[in-house]
Amino acid sequence: MHKTSSKSLIHGLYRHVMNSVITEQDEHELKRPAVVFSPHPDDETLGCGGTIIRKKKAGADVHIVFMTNGSQSHRQFISESALKSIRRREAIEATRMLGVGQDNITFLEFDDKKLWENRTIAINKVIDILLHHKPDKVFIPYYRETPPDHWATNKIVAAALQKIRKETMIYEYPIWFWNHWPWVTVPMSFRLKTIRTLRSIPFANVRLLLDFRSSVDIEDILEVKRAALHEYKSQMTRLIPDKKWPTLNDVSQGKFLNCFFQPREIFYRYCIRG
Numbered sequence: 001m002h003k004t005s006s007k008s009l010i011h012g013l014y015r016h017v018m019n020s021v022i023t024e025q026d027e028h029e030l031k032r033p034a035v036v037f038s039p040h041p042d043d044e045t046l047g048c049g050g051t052i053i054r055k056k057k058a059g060a061d062v063h064i065v066f067m068t069n070g071s072q073s074h075r076q077f078i079s080e081s082a083l084k085s086i087r088r089r090e091a092i093e094a095t096r097m098l099g100v101g102q103d104n105i106t107f108l109e110f111d112d113k114k115l116w117e118n119r120t121i122a123i124n125k126v127i128d129i130l131l132h133h134k135p136d137k138v139f140i141p142y143y144r145e146t147p148p149d150h151w152a153t154n155k156i157v158a159a160a161l162q163k164i165r166k167e168t169m170i171y172e173y174p175i176w177f178w179n180h181w182p183w184v185t186v187p188m189s190f191r192l193k194t195i196r197t198l199r200s201i202p203f204a205n206v207r208l209l210l211d212f213r214s215s216v217d218i219e220d221i222l223e224v225k226r227a228a229l230h231e232y233k234s235q236m237t238r239l240i241p242d243k244k245w246p247t248l249n250d251v252s253q254g255k256f257l258n259c260f261f262q263p264r265e266i267f268y269r270y271c272i273r274g
Contacts, residue, residue, distance in 0.1 A: 022215045022266065025051075030058040030216070032169075034137040035129060037157050039149040040070045040112070041091035042232045042248075046260050047173030048139050048267075049098055049225040050218025056099030063133050064095055065106045067122070067153050072112035074234060077245055083234065090232045097228035116152040119159075126160035135168065142174040142211075142268055150175065161272045171214065172268040178259035184252035214269035222261050229260075 034055060038044035044052065044064050055062050070087035071080040078086075092102055108125055110118055130138075140157045141150040154172070161168055178184070218225060229248075230236050238245040248257050 022213055022264070024264075025214060025216050027058060029137075030055050031060050032136040033061040033133065034139060035063045035065060035133050035135040036139040037065045037067060037126070037141075037153050039067050039115070039141055039147070039153045040073070041066050041087045042070075042094070042229070042235050043141065043150075043175055044139075045094050045098065045225065045229045045232070047141070047175050048171070048216075048265055049228055049260075050221055050265050051139075051171075051216040051267075052095075052098045052100060053221050053224055054216055054218065061104075061133070061135075062100055063104045063106065063129070063135070064100055065108065065126070065129055066091055067108050067156075068110045068112050068115055068149050069107070070112060074239075074245060077240060077242060086234050086239075087232075090234060094228045094231035097224065097231060113148055115149045115156070119152065119156055122152075122156045123160050123163070126157055127164055130160060130164055130166070134166075137169045137171060139171045139173060139267075142172040142177055145174070145176055147176060158272070167271065167273050169269065169271050172211075174212070174266065174268075179252055179256045183259055184255040211268040212266040214267040215264040216267075217263060218265055219263035222263075226261060 030051075036044050036048060036052065038047075044066075052062055052064070069084045071084040073087075074083060088107060091107075092105065095105055096102070106129060108122065110122060115122060138157060138161065140154050143151070143154050145151055145154070158170075161170075233239065235248050237247060251257065
């Protein structure tokens with residue numbers, strides 16, 4: 001009882017910090033054209049699916065770029081070529097649910113975990129996309145994301161924007177940020193390792209929360225976002241009858257996935273100037 005109350009108190013404190021510094025995007029901002037860069041098929045829906053829906057409803061042009069093919073997420077159960085095809089089809093259906101047609105999707109097809117190795121090619125491809133679509137807003141993964149394709153996407157898009165020298169508003173969306181205490185329960189051994197790394201989890205997380213000063217209200221479209229995410233059946237369900245097939249629901253006993261269905265999507269916003 002005491003542990004539950006303490007966790008709820010800390011969670012409430014963090015939520016209060018977030019809400020006290022956050023500013024909601026208005027209708028004018030939502031109408032601005034945007035390109036969303038997703039490390040893998042499903043990150044765009046998890047991190048900013050509700051925002052994409054809201055932007056499309058406001059009449060904005062939205063283009064989604066999938067940096068990798070997602071072919072290694074379950075390669076111990078299914079061939080990489082089959083999974084690549086599955087995840088491409090899932091991405092098309094999921095983004096259709098978000099309101100983005102296939103003509104506004106780009107698959108760069110880099111292999112999972114090899115995006116940074118191919119950064120020179122990737123930067124040039126991203127430059128071409130940015131010059132073609134001329135977005136006012138660009139969405140990328142949060143710079144503190146640890147999965148290699150996530151931080152590679154962040155750095156590659158930032159490098160491309162610096163080369164084209166166009167003033168652009170950046171919105172960084174968190175994914176694996178949510179898989180940390182107190183948002184989810186983690187084993188004490190893992191928590192102690194994190195403490196040694198960050199020195200102090202509470203102060204470190206408050207510092208991170210202060211990054212997130214922009215939000216989009218998605219409360220009335222949560223079910224549409226949920227339906228779009230369920231199009232990623234390879235990530236949400238088991239395609240074969242094997243309990244070892246990992247799903248997003250398995251991460252932190254479902255608490256991780258619940259973080260993406262809060263009333264707001266949050267972003268770290270800043271401007272890259274020309």
